[in-house]
Amino acid sequence: MHAFTSDHHVLPLPSGHRFPVSKYRLLRERVARDLPQVRLIPAPPASEGELALAHEPRWISAVLEGTTTAAEQREIGFPWTPSMAERSRRSVGATIAAARQALAEGVAANLAGGTHHAYAHKGAGFCVFNDVAVAARLMQAEWLRRQAQGLQVLVIDLDVHQGNGTASIFARDPSVFTLSMHGARNFPFRKEASDLDVELPDGCRDETYLEALDAALVEAECRLAAQPPGLAFYLAGADPHEGDRLGRLKLSADGLAERDRRVLEWLRLRRIPVALSMAGGYGHDIEVTVALQATTIELAWQSWQVWGRACRAGDTDPAAAVEQSGR
Template sequence: MQAFYADHFVLPLPSGHRFPMQKYRLLRDRLLAELPQVQLLEAPRASDGELALAHAPAYVEAIQNGTLEPAHQREIGFPWSPAMAERSRRSVGATVAACRAAWRDGVAANLAGGTHHASADRGGGFCVFNDLAVAARLMQAEAFRTQRRALKVLIVDLDVHQGNGTASIFARDDSVFTLSLHGEKNFPFRKVPGDLDVDLPDGCTDDAYLHALELALEAVEQRFAPDFVLYLAGADPHEGDRLGRLKLSDDGLEARDRRVLDWAWQRGLPLAFAMGGGYGHDLSSTVRVQFNTYRVAADYHARWQARLAARVA
């Protein structure tokens, strides 16, 4: 299973900054040591043209040149630097590459990504460019160019924070369906309605969460027939997360991942996933949750390979 990383493009942050940048390298190290069936590849760099599929060119230029208004830069939560601009492009490129690999192989991943708070002309909440939106639009463009068909994309956003940026980008686009399960009282406090939003109370535990997910997937099936799935597998619903406010266990999050991957597998839908948020009091718990997502995904990738081999035979 191919997975794309960009953690070696280091985003310089001031001392004491609350964003856990090191988690990406820790995840890659653990995958390298313990899950050899995952092929780790450097993320390509998203081009201006690719970013413009979901973002205003003036915004892309401002990020590249460091000319964003200070208030908007503060809203992102990172200080500007050339490294910030480069890493943001690489994170988008990783999801684009994962989508192309998943289209071919069934399942693929971005070790970062899930930057769902970025809208067309501004960032926010540690999100600069919206990798999910760019990748969805690029997959649609490539499908139309090569197959002359309109690709329908389902975005399953299971980060604990609502994907307001993604919802705003696709608000008038019937070819992309946005599903979000998130904390009702958590950031962003002014949510942008998506196609299906499920608000969860503080302290939500495994059984209630998995029941809500099941009902949501049933509702999606009644309303939308996707050709491709983008999955944001946030670790921040975990009970040990300092920003999440939900109470899912390791087992609950693994069951969540397995349900989404199985839902796509049963319907023959290629799936690419990104990691989204994770801010554990103990960072090792975040890495453990994210590693478990890869372990589950690798199982489904193996199933896809068997299915594809049988078709060739």
């Protein structure tokens, strides 16, 4: 399985800043140590033309040329630096690369990404460019060069915060279905309308969360029955965890792993390739967040193995592949 990285481009932040930028390096190092079967590849930067598939030219040039205003930087939560701009481009590039790889092999990942608060015209909430929006539009454009009909995309956003930027970008685009399951009382406090929003109460625990997830996947499948997705983006945020500083939910580590397992199996059984992004994770103990996200990558690798066995066997029934895998 391929996983794409962008942490070599360091985001310089003031001392005491609450964004845990070190987690991306720590996650890469942990995957390299514990999951050597996952191929780690530095991501290329997204081009200006690629960014323009989801963002307004003024915003792209402001970020790349360093002309963002003080108010815009406050809304993002980062000061502008050349490294911030380059890292943002490469985080988008990582999701683009993961999406291409997923279409080829079934599963791939970005060890960062999930920057779902970025709108077409601005950044917000630690998000500069919207990696999933850019990658979705680019995959659809590339798909049309090879296929007679368009590519339906499904976004499964399980970060604890609503994917407001993604919902806004695709608000009038029926070719992208946005599902966001998030804390009702958490940021952003003014939410956009996704195609399917599932709001959860503070303190939500494993059983309630997983029941809501199962119901959301059933509803999404019903609403997409006429045009099933050919690609999914899964934002596997670690911030619903009980140890997260910003999450306000109470999922256990086992509950989060079961969440990932259910999503990945649901997609695999329906033959929907998936590109994962790590999205949020702000644990009181950053090593706990890294361990949670490493588990997500391990479960993705396990799903990728099943895809590979099915493809080598020429299996047209994904359920048979799952049964043979012993899962």
